[in-house]
Amino acid sequence: MVLFKKVVILGTGLIGGSLGLALKEKRLAGEVLGLSRSRKNALLAKKIGAIGRPVFSLSEVSSADLVILAAPIETIIELGGRISGLLNEDCVVIDVASTKEAVVRNLSNVLPNFLGCHPLTGSENKGIIFARKDLFKGSLCILTPDKNTKSAVLKKVKLLWKKLAVTCVVMPAKKHDQILAFTSHLPHAVAFSLNLAVPDKYLKFCAGSFKDTTRIASSDACLWSQIFLSNPMHLLHAIKSFERNLAGLKSAIESNDQVKLTKILLISNKKDKYKK
Amino acid sequence: MVLFKKVVILGTGLIGGSLGLALKEKRLAGEVLGLSRSRKNALLAKKIGAIGRPVFSLSEVSSADLVILAAPIETIIELGGRISGLLNEDCVVIDVASTKEAVVRNLSNVLPNFLGCHPLTGSENKGIIFARKDLFKGSLCILTPDKNTKSAVLKKVKLLWKKLAVTCVVMPAKKHDQILAFTSHLPHAVAFSLNLAVPDKYLKFCAGSFKDTTRIASSDACLWSQIFLSNPMHLLHAIKSFERNLAGLKSAIESNDQVKLTKILLISNKKDKYKK
Numbered sequence: 001m002v003l004f005k006k007v008v009i010l011g012t013g014l015i016g017g018s019l020g021l022a023l024k025e026k027r028l029a030g031e032v033l034g035l036s037r038s039r040k041n042a043l044l045a046k047k048i049g050a051i052g053r054p055v056f057s058l059s060e061v062s063s064a065d066l067v068i069l070a071a072p073i074e075t076i077i078e079l080g081g082r083i084s085g086l087l088n089e090d091c092v093v094i095d096v097a098s099t100k101e102a103v104v105r106n107l108s109n110v111l112p113n114f115l116g117c118h119p120l121t122g123s124e125n126k127g128i129i130f131a132r133k134d135l136f137k138g139s140l141c142i143l144t145p146d147k148n149t150k151s152a153v154l155k156k157v158k159l160l161w162k163k164l165a166v167t168c169v170v171m172p173a174k175k176h177d178q179i180l181a182f183t184s185h186l187p188h189a190v191a192f193s194l195n196l197a198v199p200d201k202y203l204k205f206c207a208g209s210f211k212d213t214t215r216i217a218s219s220d221a222c223l224w225s226q227i228f229l230s231n232p233m234h235l236l237h238a239i240k241s242f243e244r245n246l247a248g249l250k251s252a253i254e255s256n257d258q259v260k261l262t263k264i265l266l267i268s269n270k271k272d273k274y275k276k
Numbered sequence: 277m278v279l280f281k282k283v284v285i286l287g288t289g290l291i292g293g294s295l296g297l298a299l300k301e302k303r304l305a306g307e308v309l310g311l312s313r314s315r316k317n318a319l320l321a322k323k324i325g326a327i328g329r330p331v332f333s334l335s336e337v338s339s340a341d342l343v344i345l346a347a348p349i350e351t352i353i354e355l356g357g358r359i360s361g362l363l364n365e366d367c368v369v370i371d372v373a374s375t376k377e378a379v380v381r382n383l384s385n386v387l388p389n390f391l392g393c394h395p396l397t398g399s400e401n402k403g404i405i406f407a408r409k410d411l412f413k414g415s416l417c418i419l420t421p422d423k424n425t426k427s428a429v430l431k432k433v434k435l436l437w438k439k440l441a442v443t444c445v446v447m448p449a450k451k452h453d454q455i456l457a458f459t460s461h462l463p464h465a466v467a468f469s470l471n472l473a474v475p476d477k478y479l480k481f482c483a484g485s486f487k488d489t490t491r492i493a494s495s496d497a498c499l500w501s502q503i504f505l506s507n508p509m510h511l512l513h514a515i516k517s518f519e520r521n522l523a524g525l526k527s528a529i530e531s532n533d534q535v536k537l538t539k540i541l542l543i544s545n546k547k548d549k550y551k552k
Contacts, residue, residue, distance in 0.1 A: 120483040140481065169481075182474045183482040187489040190470055192540070193525055195547040197518035198458045203550035205416065205445075206459040207396035209492045211551065213463040216485045218548055221541035225534050232529050239526055242473035243519075249469055250515055253508050258501050264468070265497035271471040272494055274479035275487060 003160055004066040004092075005030040008055065010079050012036045012045035014123060015096050016070030017131030020050035022164050025133045033060060036128075045128050062086045066160075069095035073103060073226045080107040080114070087111070092153055098184065099230040100144040100173035108148045115157045116144040116173060118180070119166060124218040137165045140276070142180075144173040181234035186242060188224055189235065191217040279436055280342040280368075281306040284331065286355050288312045288321035290399060291372050292346030293407030296326035298440050301409045309336060312404075321404050338362045342436075345371035349379060349502045356383040356390070363387070368429055374460065375506040376420040376449035384424045391433045392420040392449060394456070395442060400494040413441045416552070418456075420449040457510035462518060464500055465511065467493040 007023060009016045012034040023029045034051035035058070036042040042054035061067050061083050069076040076095045080103075087093070093114045097103050100116045107114050121139040123130055141161045145154050158168050171179075195217040198206075228235055252261035283299060285292040288310040299305045310327035311334070312318040318330035337343050337359050345352040352371045356379075363369070369390045373379050376392045383390050397415040399406055417437045421430050434444050447455075471493040474482075504511055528537035 120481065122483070122485070139483070142481070179478045179481050182478050183486050186473065187470060187486045189522065189525055190466055191485075191489055192544040193518055193522040194463060194466055195544040196521040196524075196540070197462065197514065198547070200547070200550045202455045202458050203547060204552045205396065205418070205455050206551055207398070207415070209398070209467075210459050210463045212488050212491050213467055214547075215488050217544050219541075219545075221538050221545055224541055225537040228525075228529050228537060229532055229534055232532065236526065236529060238473065239522065242469055243522070245472040246465065246469040246515065246519070248472075249465055249504075250512065253504050253512060256505055256508065258505055261504060262497050262501040264472070265495075265500055268468040268471040268493050269495075269497055271474070271476070271479060271490075274476045275482055276480045 001028065001163070002030050003028045003156070003163065006064045007032045007066045007068065008061050008064040009034045009051065009068045009070055010058075010061075010083075011069065011071035011075070012042060012050060012054075013070065013127055014125065014130050015119070015135075016068060017045050017048070017050040017128040018133065018135035019068060019070065019096070020045065021048075021131055021133035022136055024049065024052075026163055028160065028163055029066070033064075035060070041128055045131075048128065048131065050128060050131055058083055059086060061091070062088065064088075065091050067091060067093045069093065069097075072223045073097045073099060073230050076103055077106045080111055084110040092156060094157055097230075098180065098227045100142075100176045102230045104144055104146055104173040108146050112148075113150060113153045115149055115153050117157065117161070118142045118144070118176060119161075120184075124216050126220045126223075136161075139166055141166045141168050142176050143168050143170045144176050145170065146173065177231045178234045181231055181238040182241070185227060185231055185235045186238040188216055188219060189228065189239060190242065191215070192224075277304065277439070278306050279304045279432070279439065282340045283308045283342045283344065284337050284340040285310045285327060285344045285346055286334075286337075286359075287345065287347035287351070288318060288326060288330075288404055289346065290402060290404070290406050291395070291411075292344060293321050293324070293326040293404040294409065294411035295344060295346065295372070296321065297324075297407055297409035298412055300325065300328075302439055304436065304439055305342070309340075311336070317404055321407075324404065324407065326404060326407050334359055335362060337367070338364065340364075341367050343367060343369045345369065345373075348499045349373045349375060349506050352379055353382045356387055360386040368432060370433055373506075374456065374503045376418075376452045378506045380420055380422055380449040384422050388424075389426065389429045391425055391429050393433065393437070394418045394420070394452060395437075396460075400492050402496045402499075412437075415442055417442045417444050418452050419444050419446045420452050421446065422449065453507045454510045457507055457514040458517070461503060461507055461511045462514040464492055464495060465504065465515060466518065467491070468500075
């Protein structure tokens with residue numbers, strides 16, 4: 001079932017490319033075009049089948065009925081502003097940024113059919129070569145409408161994600177940023193710091209535990225500095241909560257209190273049941 | 277090639293059971309016996325083929341030529357003391373504890389053919405049902421001889437691990453505990469604290485990044501409180517290093533310094549090249 005006649009993906013990296021592959025596999029789009037900052041990357045996206053053809057000018061969006069903003073946050077905000085005068089009046093625009101308040105605040109007024117989306121999937125690996133048609137399958141996507149969001153747009157975007165086997169949850173952008181500060185931005189801040197804490201010469205003695213805990217410390221530095229800085233208040237609050245808990249564990253170690261320490265670790269063990 | 281005629285594994289959990297499976301697969305032992313705190317567990321170890329038969333008394337070690345202490349640290353130290361008067365004079369004893377100073381200090385004088393070992397493998401899953409014959413394959417094992425260690429014992433234990441496709445590294449117990457505080461105990465402390473930092477109701481919104489970073493927070497609470505408390509000085513030092521690095525990241529966020537923040541994340545990215 002074709003939901004959109006002409007889809008333009010602005011940013012054919014891991015997420016944009018995977019969306020292209022998924023849209024094409026499910027035949028949800030008449031055609032899928034992609035624009036990338038680098039010509040080479042756009043051609044690669046075409047080669048692996050993530051897009052039908054690369055485009056090299058933003059003016060191509062004027063005949064689209066879906067535009068997907070799939071770039072780092074600052075670029076999403078910039079591109080959203082630049083295409084606002086080019087779109088036809090029914091063109092739906094979504095983004096896939098990891099924080100939503102700044103994006104929604106900047107784009108909701110300039111793009112009449114905009115809806116913020118955050119598919120909770122991804123990888124520490126960057127770029128179109130890691131794109132997969134099943135990257136989204138079975139995952140959650142948070143949609144962050146605001147007072148400007150048209151119900152028809154919300155409905156259509158929900159249908160799009162549903163066809164990609166993604167479960168949608170709707171909440172305000174602020175709530176999204178508050179939650180994701182804990183469940184995504186905090187673990188990234190922790191993983192980056194953990195890698196830094198260990199002397200280089202010790203790292204050859206790390207086993208699976210260290211590798212798993214720091215897997216996401218390979219994530220793209222430019223992308224993640226933008227994510228952190230677009231959600232500072234909530235992230236600093238989450239880091240404080242983490243520091244408090246680490247201090248509790250430290251205190252039990254310092255006082256050699258095995259009963260207290262075991263109790264802390266048992267409470268941590270039990271958190272798993274809340275994870276989906 | 278049979279290296280040992282009679283092996284007794286004291287503690288047939290994940291590590292002891294996996295060692296039993298590996299010894300039997302490689303035909304390195306004439307027979308493999310196992311003792312467990314629970315009768316049910318010992319019978320299960322026999323059923324999955326990790327041991328040839330279960331034993332229910334420590335006196336069985338008297339005719340062994342290899343005893344493997346595969347229990348939590350405090351139990352290893354206790355068992356080591358209890359078997360010291362029972363062994364024949366050539367019986368080699370190894371342990372597999374995650375910290376080595378306390379174990380070596382306690383057992384090196386009472387067990388004449390003792391060698392501390394720490395295979396850098398494992399799982400957040402506990403118990404014999406997760407035992408795998410290939411758990412050790414391709415991993416590192418740190419051997420921690422001291423002034424009492426006989427060279428023949430070191431040689432024989434090295435050969436044992438080599439036959440299990442494990443690479444041995446030899447270092448003093450203190451050095452081991454210093455390094456592993458960073459590469460194993462610190463990530464566990466961090467993962468336990470990260471789980472604790474997040475409100476329960478937010479956890480359904482965690483994606484792969486959170487799950488990977490906290491995988492080891494499911495690790496056994498009793499085992500890990502013993503590990504932490506048997507290495508407090510080095511672990512607290514490692515936690516301090518982590519806290520310093522997290523504070524640096526926080527400061528860049530607080531001052532909205534994108535250049536500095538990106539630089540920090542890039543340095544963290546580059547740590548991967550030192551991991552084996």
